[in-house]
Amino acid sequence: MIIDGLQCGHFDREAFQSLQRAGVGGVVVTCGFWEGALESLDALGLWRDLVRDNSDVAEIGTTAAEIARIGAEGKVAVILGYQNANLFEGRIRLVEMFAELGVRVVQLTYNNQNELGGSCYEVEDSGLARFGKEVVLEMNRAGILVDCSHVGDRTTLDAIEASEKPIAVTHANARSLFDHKRNKSDDVIKALGQTGGVIGCAAYRNITGDDYCKSIEAWCGMVARTVDIAGIDSVAIGTDRSHNFTAPDYAWMRQGRWTRGVQYGASAAGKPLKAPPPDWFQTVEDMNVIPGGLRAVGFSEEEVAKITHKNWLRLYEATFRPSN
Template structure:
């Protein structure tokens, strides 16, 4: 079958020309890099500025995308679309008006919380999930108005359900798996996934070993089975890919990602004391350009060619168009 356009809803790490070229040549037509985890406004603006520099320096490879039609342009001319997003809302620094400002600068995805409770809501790692706060409700409304996709990949389930109910439009879980398949605080309950789908949202199945079953890390066919089981929960129109693939991360990067500036204690993120450091990539996905191997595997588990096109990118494109045009 013809390779469909690949859209990956979440990656992180250090992106350079080597990575960008590998993704473009591997069939990716849009990827969301992580521009920040704990950074405030000024640092977040620095990250945006660096990506604008990268776009100028690699104009033949990439374009920063702001609309669904920009992604379609990448599909037509073979460039890699860069959809700008952050894994937290620290960049707002409690200012509702900053939502619109960052939207005007091209930000299209914001994860409401990262690994801690914040001003918007509860994290998956808190003992008690507060749900969406008053400020959180205003931010979610403002994000919908300004065309920014709300992401609940790291929130607690109550905050995710509140966001799904309160948001004027569909939201996303860009990189997680069903907790009913792999129990982990970072994964989402069937109740959340079904509510997400009922409102038109999409969940991106993650290939991060700490939150993914061993059998889904072993082979592309196994990961296709994970997707098929997620489709059984959400429906084929509401499942995509959000690999959570990371590039060139070292111990300092992992320490920042897991602890930021908020802790003196050792924190493992989605890992544990028994798996404290970097985890190996899935056996079938040693480099991100091998994601195209998932296409025939999806066919082997029973998906049709149009359904495969939806899972590999079409569902994200539909959601993006609904949220930001």
């Protein structure tokens, strides 16, 4: 089974069936980027409707055991997540309430600094704010995994230190392997490994680079080099694959409501609006080559299992349970 630590876009029945054919038994979906509490509730309602209408192929998973069971049954476990903390709207009590509604993964910041801490795109990373620490501890208590994928390195290290449970970088790569602001320093990746956290290696060309996108063996070689930094128990998959995105979706994702100007996100001027997928990853179904690619670069069967799903399940077991 494969668990993907992060995908986004407009899912539909065809998307779920493509994931089934790829051998994906669980996926963290993006329920929002910039939306506040009410819009985030609307998104949860739409996700519930979608999964209910496709209950033969998908089911919402809120615990590690549920996700493992859903995947074993040949369905896709939908893990509800957000790529920003705007859904809490500065209200600490909303953390617990969203957790009770099934939210299991929340990124502390998206592409901008917010009241919790600094983003990877700010010139100066402010570090984790006092409110950010409160939210991290409340997420620990409520059973929501702390995600620092778009978060600045200083804020990420602060979050690792502040958190009472291991955290995740659900979709990024090592900056030492491909130099991009969205990727993580070796210090961050080592800190994840030392505290039981997990990084999901991304397959988004803008933060992966053309060389690692040329073949499944090249991408799995990047995964192997990430294992050298973090350790075999702290590396997994977080493709950052999108479904059915159009130009307005990219504009919302990159610009939100905070600017009138053009923003490129992880892209840059002169690049296509939508980055071409890796050469080996033209369709969602192509994810089924990942286990073989990992074997081809030297991973054992147990190591393949850890990277494809066991590391995520171990982290979910440690973080999805509420604590008193």
